[in-house]
Every structure is written in structure tokens, then in C-alpha cells.
Amino acid sequence: MAWWSAIGDVFRGSKEVVEVFKPNATEKEQHRHNEVMADLDRDKAVMGQFAAEFVDRKNRTWWDSLIDGLNRSVRPVITFGVLAFFIIAPLSPEKFLLIAQSYSLMPTGYWALLSVIIGFYFGGRMQLKSQDMAVRKDAVQAAKNLVVMRKEFRQLDEEDDSKESKIFEAAVAEQGTRPSNKVVAEWLAMKKPAHD
Secondary structure, X not given: OHHHHHHHHHHHHHHHHHXXXXXXXXXXXXXXXXXXXXXXXXXXXXXXXXXXXXXXXXOOOHHHHHHHHHHHOHHHHHHHHHHHHHHHHHHOHHHXXXXXXXXXXXXXXXXXXXXXXXHHHHHHHHHHHHHHHHHHHHHHHXXXXXXXXXXXXXXXXXXXXXXXXXXXXXXXXXXXXXOOXXXXXXXXHHHHHHHO
């Protein structure tokens, strides 16, 4: 019996050594499966919590409705408050001056706090909009470049000479000198009698 158990110990040890260099595929897949299932459970819990916010709750009180309304009114209140200053300024300059003077008495820490709050409510939305506009601006510029390029190619098509010779002539005009390439020189020599 000891002899067979010794052979089993050798094979078991060699299996452990091999798994150092090449992991056990079955255990690796089982571990991956467990991770995926844990992620799915976490996602399901998050979605359930998110859905619970939009389900019509029973035993809802007036206080719940008030708090929900306040949570949804932050951006509109800030926006209408700023617009109110622009309306008050021409209608009642004295009142606007008093309001501006009272705000100038506020310590700078309060202004910093207010700017952080406003940045929180409007900043993320502004960043998304600016990124969207930047992408659209690049797309519009690419479309304009394409239109200009197509127009130039159409002008080349309308003329008698081939596109290749027009592109070559434009390149020569930009450089100011004729190329010294032997193949190009031979090509130019072959093209000359055709134009005469």
C-alpha cells in the first residue's frame, strides 16, 4: 500500500508544479464563472434599487412628495433666480443695487461653497454638452474638407488633361522646380509629343 500511495504523492506533487506554470483550466473557468455571477447579482441589485425609485410607493405622504419636488427643482430655481436679477436690474435699479451690496458683504467662503454647488448641478451637464459639440464641430469640419476636396476633383475632371498630369503640374507649381527623377523625366518626354 505504501508503494502506491508514494506514486500518488509524486503525481499529485507534479500536478501542483505544472499548475504553477499553466493554471488548471477547469478551476480557472469556475473562478471566472463565479465572478460573472457575482457581477450579475450586483447589477441586478443596483437595477432593482434604481427601479424602486420610480415605482409608485404606497403610504406616500405629503412630506415625500414635497422632498421629491425639492430634489427636482434645484436647477430651475437656480436658473430662475439668476434670470430674476436680470429682470430686476432694469425695472428697479435701486432694489438691484441693494441686493448686489448685500451679496458683496458675504464672506468669500460662502461664495466658494455656492460656486461648488452650482458647479455640481450644472458642471457635469455642461461638460457633456461641450464634448458633444466638440465632436460635432470636428465632424462638420471634416465634411467641409470633403466638400472642398470633391469640388477640386470635379474641376480636374472638367479640364481636358488627365488628373495625374494636373496633380503633377500643381505639385511642380508648388515646388517651383521640375523634378530630377529619371522616370518622371522620361514620362514627361513621352507626354510632350502628345500635347504638340
